[in-house]
Amino acid sequence: MLHSAYRWTLRTLDDLVSNGKIRYVGFSDVPAWATAEAATIARFRGWAPIVAVQLQYSLLERTSEGELIPMSEALGMGVMPWSPLHRGLLSGKRSDTGRQRTPGGPTPAELAVIDAVIDAVIDAVSAVAEEVGATPAEVALSWVQGRPGVTSTLIGSRTVDQLEANLGTLAVTLSEDQRAALDEVSAPKLNFPAENNRLLAPNLQFAGATVDGRSSAVSPLLHASAARY
Template sequence: MSKRLNDYLTLGRSGLRVSPVSLGTMTFGDDWGWGAAEAESRRMLDIYMERGGNFIDTANFYTGGTSETLLGRFLAGRRDNAVIATKYSLNTEPGHPNAGGNHRRNMVRAVEASLRRLDTDYIDLYYLHVWDGLAPIEEIMRGFDDLVTAGKIVYAGISDTPAWQVARMQTLADLRGWAPLVALQIEHSLIERTVEHDLLPMAQELGLGVLAWSPLGMGMLTGKYTREDIEKHKGADVWSGTRSAVVSGMGGFSDRNFDIVDVLKQVAAEVGHSPAQTAIAWLLAKQMPTVIPILGARTAAQFEENLAALEVTFTDAQLRRLDEASAITPIFPHSFLPRVMPQVLGGASVVRPR
């Protein structure tokens, strides 16, 4: 596991060098009522870059565009040292049907607006943010390729999309000689491991670097909540503006998740770090594929504390306990294939080298 932000990794099938932890900027700007003001946001970016961090994640939707605007302001004079990832898809003008979605018109419209807000000539990594199930994959991938050819983006990525659709898109790009996808952004944490069924193996096979959003399970893995919160926040409106409402509305308050947190707290005490740092370190310890956590925070002190996850060291036994506590039940065909594999191999020992 990397111990420093400047122990760079190449991203997916590309040669792009990025830090093993990405700075998430959804909290840059207080437009939504719970983010960080400008000075605090700048301090987080300064802490990250002073330590050698270069991989910065934003989106055109975050804080109504303020996140991108602040980044453009903060990166003046050091833009070339940053790898900026931003996204399009979420509707930025409610009531305007073409101001959201995956289609080419919104892609072109959104990238131009992001370039202006970020005050840059190019975007290093441009994601489709959320799959809408409406735009043809040919339209999307040709649109990405045209933006790469025009020099407006350098690489394309995808977020929050079914594995089979991502596989179709990557295969089409390879067959047509278009710019491929190099990154996959998904929710992944100790309490959200269902991505291990298909999304992570797909990323490994097709050459996509993996970035994990909400590595702290919307705050569950900080250990600050208790089982009393299950009833206390039942039926909470996810869009009410409070973090506890988000956790509850997204299904975070469950007996299973609190069982996972109990084990997390035990391991955290053993390694001498906080539950949050320990949960992030669990992601950093994963291999095949390597996972890059996206760390966002509301204060510079909180962000700096979370970066200490790079210092956590586990024993094999501690990792096994975390894995076992958060294990997911295999789904078909993954639950079926191991049962018939002896008949497939016919008694031979066969492994695929990596």
């Protein structure tokens, strides 16, 4: 159950919408479980719904695909990614800017692995950029903007030149093959049960049927169970 102060916050937000002080309610950087609970209470009480969530999302930060983005899609919330260029690294930079170098952080060996992953993603982005005649930043932003659930992308431009460069993304179209290449090189390791549900659950749930255009296989577990009985 949400803390009472949390409920009062939702009630206050509803008043602000009703009084025309704000147009919509959105959450930023709130865990999926808390956002879902708040959305359920707001719906139950007839208060202003939560229509959008802001979250960090880029080719170098995709862990929100585990819970936050699926929750947003299921509950009808728009996804508004911030830091889509991951502190500028996806603009093609090769410096250490934006890479973690903090006391108590990853060990040198762990940092070497992290840097290898970052460099592989930057290489892939740069390769696609060369293919489509765009900048790496435009490709990275185009990838984010085309992801499921994303309705608007928050850019961190500090100058007019940066803004105009980012707006060039609107003219960039990535092919399915190019998107697949970027998806593969940046694939995140998600917490349980995300991968289990993606890879195994459909075969248990649908046992070879095609549901919503997605086909499934019969799980070996079901074959083994049928053999026993």
